[in-house]
Amino acid sequence: DGGITQSPKYLFRKEGQNVTLSCEQNLNHDAMYWYRQDPGQGLRLIYYSQIVNDFQKGDIAEGYSVSREKKESFPLTVTSAQKNPTAFYLCASWALHGYTFGSGTRLTVV
Amino acid sequence: QKEVEQNSGPLSVPEGAIASLNCTYSDRGSQSFFWYRQYSGKSPELIMSIYSNGDKEDGRFTAQLNKASQYVSLLIRDSQPSDSATYLCAVNRGDRGSTLGRLYFGRGTQLTVWP
Numbered sequence: 001d002g003g004i005t006q007s008p009k010y011l012f013r014k015e016g017q018n019v020t021l022s023c024e025q026n027l028n029h030d031a032m033y034w035y036r037q038d039p040g041q042g043l044r045l046i047y048y049s050q051i052v053n054d055f056q057k058g059d060i061a062e063g064y065s066v067s068r069e070k071k072e073s074f075p076l077t078v079t080s081a082q083k084n085p086t087a088f089y090l091c092a093s094w095a096l097h098g099y100t101f102g103s104g105t106r107l108t109v110v
Numbered sequence: 111q112k113e114v115e116q117n118s119g120p121l122s123v124p125e126g127a128i129a130s131l132n133c134t135y136s137d138r139g140s141q142s143f144f145w146y147r148q149y150s151g152k153s154p155e156l157i158m159s160i161y162s163n164g165d166k167e168d169g170r171f172t173a174q175l176n177k178a179s180q181y182v183s184l185l186i187r188d189s190q191p192s193d194s195a196t197y198l199c200a201v202n203r204g205d206r207g208s209t210l211g212r213l214y215f216g217r218g219t220q221l222t223v224w225p
Contacts, residue, residue, distance in 0.1 A: 033213075035215075041217065042216060042218055043215040090153055090154075097144075097159040098144040099156070102153060
C-alpha cells in the first residue's frame with residue numbers, strides 16, 4: 001500500500017542531544033513537509049521541500065534541519081538549539097487533493 | 111492577523127444533530143480549501159476539499175465556500191459519536207492540483223457528539 005511511514009512512533013531526547021526523525025514515502029510525490037503540533041497551537045510548518053536537493057524554511061525552522069537527497073526520504077533533525085522540542089511531529093506529502101500525513105512521531109525531552 | 115481562524119469550540123452536539131464548523135481566512139488569493147479530521151493522538155485525515163463557491167456534498171458531510179466573504183464551513187449531518195474529533199481547516203494559495211506552496215491550518219475545533 002502506498003503511504004508515508006514515520007519512525008519512530010515515540011522518541012525521547014536528552015538535553016543537548018540531536019535526534020533525527022525519519023519520513024519515507026512511496027507515493028512518488030515531489031513535495032514533502034514537516035509540521036509540529038502542540039496542544040492548542042494547530043499545525044506549524046517547520047520545513048518543506050518541493051523537489052529533490054531543495055528545501056525551504058517554514059515558520060518555525062530555528063533549531064531544526066532537514067535534507068532531501070532522495071525523492072522518497074525527508075528526514076528531520078531536531079538539534080540541541082531547539083529549546084522546547086517536546087511536541088507531535090507530522091510529515092506530509094502533497095497529493096492531488098491536499099496532504100497525506102504520516103502517523104507522526106511524539107518527541108519528549110527527558 | 112492569523113491566516114486561518116476557526117471557531118474555537120469546543121462544540122458539543124447530541125447524536126443525530128447537525129454540527130456546524132466555521133473557518134475564515136485572510137488571503138483573498140486563496141484557491142483551495144480543505145477539512146481534516148484528527149482523532150486524539152492520531153494524524154489528520156482529509157475528509158473534504160473544495161475549490162469553487164457553493165456547496166459540495168459527500169455523504170453526511172457538506173463543505174460550503176464563499177470566497178467573497180472569505181469563509182468556509184463544514185456541516186456534519188446526523189452526527190455520530192464516532193465523529194467526535196478535532197476538525198482542522200486548511201487553505202492553500204495554489205490552484206486545484208497545484209503542488210506548489212503549502213497549507214495554512216487553523217487551530218482546529220474540537221467536536222463532541224454525545225449519545
